[in-house]
Amino acid sequence: MTILELDSVSKTYGSQVVSKEISMRIEPGTIHGLLGPNGAGKTTLLRMMATITKPDSGHICFLGEPLVDVHAHQMGYMPEERGLYKRMSVVDQLLFFAEIRGLSRSEAQGEIRQWMHRLQMTDWINSSSTQGIKNRVKQSKKLEELSKGMAQKLQFLCTIIHKPKLLILDEPFSGFDPVNADLIRDIILDLKNQGTAVVFSTHRMDNIESLCDDITLINQGAPLFQGKTMEVRRSQFAGHYDLAIDEDQVEPEAPQRWLQHSRLVRAFKNPEGNWVHRFQCDAEFSSQHLLKLGSEAGRIVHFAEHIPSIHDIFVQSVQSQNHE
């Protein structure tokens, strides 16, 4: 069953429309990436999903039921601006967040023990205490004693401690060093494999392509593209093909000839040091024609269709819409 379904959701603050007729479905065991430039309305959309604010029009359903406050127990929400109680101990914070999300104290204590071990946070509590988590509460570190990275890890743990069915993360990787970012990424993938639905916003395109099953690109509050990550990329395929010839076995005049070719889009050096020529193919000038052209010029070391990256789609779409 679909975890979260948005149907023509709109939200306005004063005269500014921050979400315009947005629809999306988030399925269990999938990761949904929310993309958009600053001020596109990503946070507002995530807040509506997390029951913090309500849409002015449209409907949001959680597991088939109209979304209400009580569903928040089954969600984990981590806002972009992180914050915890400075003078509260690590374990106290975890217990507090687990309890307000419906876990009993004993359930929470079991989860805390397990997660702190996994996230290598056990040294944040005095290990000499062997009388159970309850007695460790007073001995665990306070937030103000933790580094920024450690506090980020704690914040993430507070979000997932109650085993939510839906995880809503606003820029989850910002502030993490590469090691901890990988750790969080692995946990997100684990949770996904266990059936948790994840929706997150990010500016990091590498995360989108490697993590997300589905994406929604929004600009000025309205969706530009939506769908499976690969399908979205494919939908933007413009018939471009990349061709690279071995530099040592190339007909001497071929590169110069290609630069004047009417179908050439651009030429650039790839990381291996070979010149790559990108051609526009269509019915008149097919990929077969291009392949033949290449093979006549020398030994082909690279020939592939150029499917635009999410980054390219993002930049081009947003720029063209903003120029309109």
Next chain:
Amino acid sequence: MNKIGIIFRREYLSRIRNKSFIVMTLIGPFLLALFYGGMIWVGTEAVNSTEDGGPKKVTITGQYPGLTSVGPSESFAFQNTGNDLESTKALLNEGSIDVILDIQDLGQGSLDSVTAYSTQSLSLRQERELRSHLELQLHRNQLQSMGLDPLALDSLRQGVELHCQTLSDTGDAQNSATTLKSGVGFVMAFLIYLFIFLYGSMVMRGALEEKTNRIVEVIISSVRPFELMMGKILGVAAVGLTQFLVWIAMGAGLITGLSRFFGPQMQQGLQNTQSMQGSGSQALQTSISLWDQFHSLPFGKIIFVFVLFFLGGYLLYSSLFAAIGAAASQDTDVQSFMLPVSLPLVFGLLIAQASVIQAPHGSLATWFSYIPLTSPIVMVVRSPFDVSWLEIAGSAILLYSTFIAMVYLAAKIYRIGLLKYGKKPTWKDLYLWIRQSN
């Protein structure tokens, strides 16, 4: 445990575990005692300081038949040299005298034409003393001129001790004890005032801190803003009550300890005094009378009204303070909202001082004891003065109804304000937030 309970527990435990709370709870009463002790000392010192250097020398110039010679007063010694004003001014500038009192006979029998010259301004108390002393002298001189002996007339005056009693419906007479009732009422009202400001601002700072820490967005994804606000208000109230209880226990312990230690000696001292002066001692009579009056107070009713209005007032004001904390983005934003919200409370205290003592059942005192923003102060001050149960119930219903309405409005401001950062909100913004659906 429900959400309000979880928030309540976090607020309560995190605050009472705080070192500053423990230190303040232990030394608070001593600081308060030191403060009041200091005030009394300063007051006493101010009176004593005027007596330093002996009475001021006053030279009378001019002519007025009724005041040719004036006897000394508490702070002034008078002399009449017969010199004119200009030559006496030279003496004032030299510092040989302190004040010149120039009295001109305008032939109207009035003292309006008296002028006091001094190099340093006279205090209000000295001005008052000079005026009343001259009036007394004039009065005595006029009596003498009529052939009457002022001292003989004074001796004819007799003091009257008025015992005020109030009659109940059953005809039982009870001591009115107006002074004591006023005192008890004021102490209770001041406690409420102190508690509301102290702990209401704690609620406000808590809301502001959660907002500036950005933790609030995480919390309100799981807890409704109303629950967060109520949990915070009740948690802080419990912190305040704990502090009060500790202070009461400390006070009771101190009194018990002192009475055990000094009790037998005091008892012996009292017996000695009685045997030396007899049972008619003025001080002893006053103490016994005060004790009787104290016992005659309707304590059950007073305590009930105190608790009822104490809670109602705290809940009403702390919900407003919480909304202010949620609306503000930083400490400086708070000031502009604090003044109008705290003004009715200060006004209540002024009404209690100005009106309740003069006429506890007058229309001004009665009306302000019904208005919810002032009733926690005014009704409590009125409560020892035989206020009817009907009035108390009506005022309490109004207070608690306003609290519920205010919590509803404050929760709306709280809900929206918590997520607003940066721009300082205006009153118009708050109004729009209240009108906004979510």
